[in-house]
Structure formats: structure tokens, C-alpha cells
Ligand SMILES: Nc1nc2c(ncn2[C@@H]2O[C@H](COP(=O)(O)OP(=O)(O)OP(=O)(O)O)[C@@H](O)[C@H]2O)c(=O)[nH]1
């Protein structure tokens with residue numbers, strides 16, 4: 001979709017955590033309390049044995065999900081609070097569906113990490129926290145859920161909040177807020193609870209509503225081409241401005257082909273624009289031909305990396321694979337680029353549940369975390385994740401299946 005220059009960018013929030021800790025219930029509760037569930041979805045709500053509403057039922061729409069009482073695929077629900085639009089991404093907690101969790105996380109700006117107050121931290125709590133770090137989701141809100149099961153006990157909450165912070169700290173992350181909630185009963189989700197008089201912080205929605213959306217406007221121009229469209233004798237380049245801004249008349253460098261061009265027009269659906277900035281999805285006309293999906297228009301004075309090899313930290317999600325791989329194992333995706341890739345070497349390898357280092361580096365096994373060297377079949381445009389996350393996130397895919405996801409550490413000779 002082509003959007004005009006000042007459209008409000010939604011905050012994309014993914015809900016993660018161990019299986020059954022209450023992710024879908026919390027999302028259902030938010031939508032319900034905000035009056036954002038459709039009439040059909042409200043009519044469809046089911047009740048628990050104790051008479052309370054089963055909110056997860058509204059979010060888990062697949063038949064198998066409802067029968068097994070688990071989330072399998074990610075769902076993306078648009079929702080508008082009083083303050084801003086959101087895209088709410090539900091993720092499965094079952095380890096079998098880690099890939100789906102990851103596909104949700106790779107597109108999120110913010111995560112809500114849910115911890116069951118009665119059960120505490122579990123394996124997927126740690127894995128998900130680690131995965132968030134690997135795909136570069138830096139804003140984490142911790143929700144200590146099911147507080148009703150421990151009588152809204154302040155001490156239990158403080159202990160768990162502390163443990164979660166230690167866990168996040170151990171992988172170099174931190175939370176920006178921790179909230180004691182009951183998703184099922186609605187405490188501190190949308191409405192402030194009188195059952196936690198000892199808690200003075202924000203509700204979940206208050207904490208999310210004040211987060212700034214940072215569409216990277218101060219970064220140099222980065223416009224990855226998503227689609228090329230011929231219209232009225234012009235070639236329109238469609239995509240999302242990931243960094244900086246773009247105006248008619250300015251010079252741009254086309255990567256990876258490394259050619260200088262000039263912007264002729266910046267358009268929306270309704271006509272010409274004076275310009276577009278990070279977060280906008282305009283159509284661009286340049287005075288050069290032969291552009292394709294995956295090309296990137298950048299500021300000629302501030303170039304990203306164009307490389308054939310890179311150092312990347314990945315989470316490996318396939319069965320065991322020998323390193324170096326025999327030729328390409330799939331395609332690397334960075335923004336809209338898709339380039340065949342092989343794994344040349346593993347520099348370090350870790351067990352993801354414990355982060356213990358594994359000395360053998362001639363293979364990767366399912367759920368390993370590793371620092372690897374990738375060789376791309378042709379030059380690819382990227383940046384280190386530290387410099388610019390939109391071009392610093394990478395997934396490796398094979399026929400729609402995600403083999404690995406990670407972040408770029410740097411180019412490699
Ligand atoms: N008592 C209590 N039960 C809750 C609360 N929140 C969720 N539950 C229950 O916990 C169970 C699991 O909730 P879900 O929302 O399906 O959990 P989930 O994290 O989405 O699970 P997966 O998607 O399968 O990983 C359901 O029976 C919920 O009703 C809560 O605040 N209090």
C-alpha cells in the first residue's frame with residue numbers, strides 16, 4: 001500500500017513467553033477491554049469452567065489451536081488505542097512452533113514478555129528473551145501474569161520481576177517496565193487494579209501508549225525496493241522508507257549495482273509529494289532503468305555495506321547441518337533482498353537453553369545459537385545491527401521455511 005507522508009506508524013508489539021503463560025489471553029483481554037473485538041468475535045467467546053471468559057479463544061482462531069488450546073501460527077491484529085494505532089502480534093510458546101514465534105518477532109518494534117506468576121521462569125521464557133535479542137527487539141515489557149493465582153502477593157511479584165531482570169541482563173537486554181497483571185480478570189491490563197494497591201506503575205496499555213515510534217528519520221536515506229510497477233509510461237519503485245527521507249531532485253546511489261541516479265518524483269496514491277520520510281511507503285520515480293525488487297536507494301554520502309560475506313549471530317532452527325555447507329542452504333533475506341547463501345564457518349557455538357559454549361564447530365544443531373560467517377552468491381546490502389536494525393536483521397529461508405534468524409555483526413573478507 002502506498003501511504004502519504006504523515007500517516008501515523010503503528011507500534012508493532014509481539015507477545016512472547018513460555019507455553020500457556022497467557023499470551024493469547026492477554027491479547028484477547030486488551031482487545032475486549034478496548035472494545036476492539038468485532039461483534040462476531042464477541043459472540044464467539046467461550047467461558048471457562050469458573051464462568052470467566054476465555055479470551056484466548058478469540059485470538060486462537062485456527063481449529064487445531066482451539067482444539068489443542070495452544071497457539072500455532074502468529075496472528076496480527078490491528079488495533080487503535082486512544083493514543084495510537086497498534087499491530088498486535090500473537091506468538092506461539094510451544095517449542096515446536098519456535099519458527100512462527102520468530103517470524104512474528106522479526107517484524108516487531110516492541111515485545112511483551114509474559115511470565116506466569118504461579119510457575120515462574122521456564123525454558124521458553126529464556127529462549128524467547130534470547131530470540132528477541134537476536135532479532136534486535138530492544139524494548140521489552142515484562143508482564144507477570146496470573147497474579148490472581150498467587151493472591152496478588154507483592155513479594156511473589158517482586159521476586160519474579162527481579163529474576164526476570166537478571167535473566168534479561170544475562171543476555172544483554174533489559175525491560176523498560178514490569179507490570180503485575182491478571183489477563184483473565186483484567187487487572188492492570190487496560191484498567192488499573194485495586195487488588196495491587198502496592199503497585200504504582202503503569203498498566204500494560206499505559207506503558208505501551210507512551211512509547212515513541214522511531215521511524216529512523218535521522219538515519220541517512222535507505223529505501224529498499226519492494227516492487228516495481230509500470231504506470232503511465234513511468235517505472236514506479238514501491239517500498240517503505242526505512243531510514244532518512246527522500247525528495248524529488250536529490251541524488252541517490254542505487255545498490256548493489258553502485259550507480260548514481262536522481263529522484264524525479266515522489267508519489268502517493270493521490271499524486272505527487274514534496275517528499276517522504278522513514279515510515280512512509282511512497283512510490284519513487286528515478287532517472288535510471290532496470291531496477292528490481294531488492295535494490296536499495298541510499299544517501300550517496302553515507303553508504304551502507306555492500307558485501308559478499310558477513311559475520312552474523314544466528315539462531316539455528318533446522319536439524320543438524322555440516323559446516324561449511326555444501327553450496328547454498330537457502331536464501332538470506334535482508335529487508336527486501338533475497339540472495340542465496342552458504343555457511344562458510346562457525347566461529348562460536350552455544351546451547352540456547354543455557355548459553356553454554358559448544359566446542360565442536362563443524363556442524364549446527366537445532367536451536368543452537370552461533371556466530372557464523374556467511375557467503376552470499378552475489379553482493380548484498382546490509383549494515384551492522386548496531387548501526388541500523390532494518391538492514392541489520394537477517395533470516396535464512398528455504399522454500400518458505402525459516403532456517404535461521406539473526407543479526408549482522410559486520411562485513412567479512
Ligand atoms: N488464572 C488465570 N489463568 C489465566 C490467566 N491468563 C491466562 N490464563 C489461562 O492460562 C491458559 C493458557 O492461556 P493462553 O492465553 O492460551 O496461553 P498462551 O501463552 O497463549 O499459550 P500458547 O500460545 O499455547 O503458548 C488458559 O487456560 C487461560 O485461561 C490469568 O490471568 N489467570
Ligand SMILES: [Mg+2]
Nearest residue numbers: 023024070071
Ligand atoms: Mg497463545
